[in-house]
Amino acid sequence: MFVSSEENIDFTIKEVVFYDIGALVFFVKIIEWEFPGFSVDRCFDRLVELQQRIEKDGYVETTEHRYYMILKKI
DSSP: EOOOOGGGGGEEEEEEEEOOOOHHHHHHHHTTGTTTTTTTTTEEEEEEEHHHHHHSSOOOOEEEEEEOOOOOOO
C-alpha cells in the first residue's frame, strides 16, 4: 500500500513547442495513452494543417498538464 499527504501532490502546466511535425508525431506516439487510436493516416488532414502553421509561424504550441505525487510505502 502507498500513501501520500496532500502536500506531496502537485501539478504543473507546461507549454510544449514543436518546430517539426515529425517531432509532434513522435511525441504523440510515445504517449499513446494521451492519444488513444492515433494514426497518421486517420489524422493526416489535421497534421497537414499543423504543418502549414509550422511553416507560417515557425512552430505549434500545446499545453500539457502533468501531475506528480511523492508516495511512501507502508
